[in-house]
Amino acid sequence: MVRQPYLKKGTWSHDEDQKLIAYIGKYGIWNWNGMPTFAGLQRSGKSCRLRWMNYLRPNIRRGNFSREEEETIIHLQKTLGNRWSAIAARLPQRTDNDIKNYWNTRLKKRVIGEKKNSSSATTETKTSMEENSSDADSSMMVDILLDYQIPTMDDFPELAADTTISLSDCDLSVVVDDHYNMAMDNNLVSSENHWEIENLWGQSLTMEGLDCEVMSPNSQLWLHEPIYACDSYYDPVVDLWSAALIFLSFMFDLLVIMELLALKIVAADVEEGIHGIYRPALTGIYHMLSTNVI
DNA sequence: AAGAATGTCAACCGCCCGCCG
DNA sequence: GCGGCGGGCGGTTGACATTCT
Structure with a gap:
């Protein structure tokens, strides 16, 4: 055994x-x-x-979630459910485990508490959130979340429910689901992006020949920018070269180890060396190395 | 001051999915 | 098609810290 x-x-x-x-x-x-x-x-x-x-791993931010991040998590949790990896993908430098812990220990209670007081009007909520927002971006996100004219599925008869479409040409994606509502990631908070979003509705539904990709369904109509690891843009060419260099480095080290091992075995006395099938194999490696075959 | 209660978070567990032979 | 394997994910646990009584 x-x-x-x-x-x-x-x-x-x-x-x-x-x-x-x-x-x-x-x-x-x-x-x-x-x-x-x-x-x-x-x-x-x-x-x-x-x-x-x-x-x-590098570029991980730990603890001290900002108000903006909290609001984003709350909204995403409401939107996506407990899909922590998906939520983490929209919060650069945060891990799914961190977000999950933060939700379970703090935000969930807060949300439950707020639900109990949900009799207050939406306008009051907006005012409160604006007052608590610490910076312009946060305030703008709240504005967009609360003020944006929510489209319904009636506005997009071409789209089926439970569908996600990514438009690779314009680096934006659209998620459609059975709730027919819309929210936005704070990554999109800028007047230019806002314009793109509005423009996108026309583009995504009328243009043909765009490279589209179907993703998993989720709760709300969702717009987001592509997410890149380590807060930098992913370059497949650089990644390929990195992988090649790592592989070459590994192979070189392997060769050195094999050479040392082969030299040791061959140099050793037969009675004290490795017996069986390994010895001829290692002897062969040694000969290849010594005759520059490798 | 001390024990209990509660909060936090790193880490584990088990399930699921995709890939590959 | 099928089984094994590796990786990813979400739920849960448990150790430690902090607050409360």
């Missing part, structure tokens, strides 16, 4: 963090399950992934 290797659980130590950061920094993420062994960590691949994604 094969004994499972001991896997540590619980809080990560500083040493473990450094090992994981160093390993990913050097080799990148290639296989979460295989990574812990090579990184010298007695953790499961899942545990490593979680630690990296929720804590160690």
